[in-house]
Amino acid sequence: MEIDFKGINVIGFDADDTLWVNETYFRDTEDKFADLLEKYETKNKIDQELFRTEIKNLDLYGYGIKGFTLSMIECALDLSNNNVSSKTIGALLDLGKEMITKPVELLNGVEEVLKNLKDKYRLIVLTKGDLLDQERKLERSGLSEYFHHVEVLSDKKEKNYIDLLEHLQIKPSEFLMIGNSLKSDVLPLVEIGARALHVPFHTTWEHEEVRGPIENKGYMTMSNLTDILEYV
Known part of the structure; x- marks a missing residue:
């Protein structure tokens, strides 16, 4: 399903398995x-x-x-x-x-995408996990310069996103989230009125898998992150 990218001012990126291997x-x-x-x-x-x-x-x-x-x-x-x-x-x-202590292995096309988007949109990282570890990985990745804000969330549910967007004074209608997990990076955003881009990773933790049928509305699936450059 294609979505309308008009009106988007801020793009959020998941980190693990979206920016780098995890x-x-x-x-x-x-x-x-x-x-x-x-x-x-x-x-x-x-x-x-x-x-x-x-x-x-x-x-x-x-x-x-x-x-x-x-x-x-x-x-x-x-x-x-x-x-x-x-x-x-x-x-x-x-x-x-x-x-x-594993080296940070960037996924294909990540830096190309960030270079193309950084002057057009406000880019932020929205990830979950251990704060120190995620900060360390971002520093080692060499990607810090592209992001206006980095947030390590305790979880990625609708309320977590609502609270953060309110704190950052971002309207859901102006926000696009990009991530590999339907459960954490896509469906909660659709529910709060934002848009989302699903870029699957070849391996998914069982806890992040979505069971049952999913109504595809408000998000788009792409096989490669670089595909977004055709739309934004």
Whole structure:
């Protein structure tokens, strides 16, 4: 579905898996986690229990690598009936640190798009996750110069967007959000009267998947971020 881009003054970008690679590192780490715990359970069961633990802990830890690492440790203790070795716990902590220190890998076309848009629109980053980690990634990405504002949200629900747009004095009708998650970056914006552009990433966390039929109104799906340059 095509949308009308007229009247847009501000464009928001999700960060993880929209500007740079992120979810791939979580999937790789989950595989390593399963390898470390293989003597206690099957990989399928380990994956299920880790996901269950992550979801249970979201309200406590929020999104991001630090919460994920704590959930890995908790899950390892549960699966092993508290018999997991201190060496394995140390290995899990190392996995978390390895994720945090990963180089930032920009997705194709990101800098080209930002260069083309920066003088036409007010550009902002709207992401969720750990504040320190997201600030660190943005700095290492070399993209900071393109953005007027950066906001790390605790969640991406309608109220989070309403409160932020009001704070920044942005009308929803003037705002376009770009992201890879229908659940977090697209559907909440459509509901509050903004517009949204969905650019899927090849890997999506199960928690971000949308179940059931979706009425496509108010947003557009593009296979590549650079496709937006044909419209704005």
